[in-house]
Amino acid sequence: MTIAVYAGTFDPLTEGHVSVVRQAVRLFAHVRVLVAVHPTKKPLFTADERVAMIREALAMMPTVSVAWTSKLVIEHARAIGATHLVRGLRDAADAAWETDLARQNRELAPDLSTIMLPAEAHLAKVSSSELKARAARGDDLEPWCPPSIAAHLRTRIAEQAR
Secondary structure, three states, X not given: OOEEEEEEOOOOOOHHHHHHHHHHHHHOOEEEEEEEOOOOOOOOOXXXXXXXXXXXXXXXXXXXXXXXXXXXXXXXXXXXXXXXXEEEEOOHHHHHHHHHHHHHHHHHOOOOEEEEEEOOHHHOOXXXXXXXXXXXXXXXXXXXXXXXXXXXXXXXXXXXXX
């Protein structure tokens, strides 16, 4: 069985991320969406909250599982027998960054191949940071993230405003 790991902060998951997952499930027998916890980042949601939200949003995809790690992504990938890393692309700037990351991962783990998948063009401008900014302004979120994510995001933004 071919297993791929799609790692990111996913704070929160966007429709661009979902677009990448949809493509990945057509290519691999199993896709692990991995919430990567970075010690210097200050996310809006905890790792456990992000995992739960992503599971809820992707529940209709039976070949997708979700977990989190604070270790190197390549360590997690090897531990679950993955052979590929999936990276999403929004634009040319992402491509340059992701190419450098793929090269670093290849040096550390030559047994893992990186596959880069572009999000749908109309979703390319919305990152998790942009989604949070839209939520803070009270903008419509549904075109940019799954409805369940929008609900969690609106709730968290409201809690922070109190």
